[in-house]
Amino acid sequence: MPTELAKQDITILRILQRDASKTSSEIAETLNMSQSPCWRRINRIEQAGIVRKKVAILDREKLGMELVVFTTVNLSITGRQQLEEFESSVSDFPEVVECYTMTGVWDYMLKIITRDIGHYESFVRERLLSLPMIGETHSHIAVTEIKNTTELPLETQL
Known part of the structure; x- marks a missing residue:
């Protein structure tokens, strides 16, 4: 069953999908909220297993994988x-x-x-x-x- 998400949670996920290196402070600033509640939302999302892992996406062509x-x-x-x-x-x-x-x-x-x-x-x-x-x-x-x-x-x- 899908996890119920608030609009702010979805916005957080959208930000993390584009750049998982963003800090909770940076995300909070984007959402016009304080850092602590933003961190708690991110932590809850991660604890729910919605974020499976954070990775670096490599440029395959620059690595010669054409x-x-x-x-x-x-x-x-x-x-x-x-x-x-x-x-x-x-x-x-x-x-x-x-x-x-x-x-x-x-x-x-x-x-x-x-x-x-x-x-x-x-x-x-x-x-x-x-x-x-x-x-x-x-x-x-x-x-x-x-x-x-x-x-x-x-x-x-x-």
Whole structure:
């Protein structure tokens, strides 16, 4: 069940999504409130588990990671053991930054980031396709990034 949030809580979350390094004093100033009540709201939000963790978002291109591939996967065998083994394996692959079970034609959708097409090919041949339960994969290479955000659409909570 979703946690009930006040308008100020949602504003705090919006600020934290954009810059988690903001102090409670800076956030309080933005909200025209004193620091202590603002800190208590932030603490309550964190204690409720709404903020799972605070991270630095890196620029993948500056780090030489130029290729983003969405790979659809169908398993040849979809028993519970194979599903768990596949999910455990892809969780250990650093190139797989997101993995979703899917409805429809595909069992899974993976978001894979690598240096270049050669590294992607090596990853698929040597690691992904070495998993015995894989039936088929299809690669969809991203050409232009139009939008990439980690911000949730909090305005729908108001």
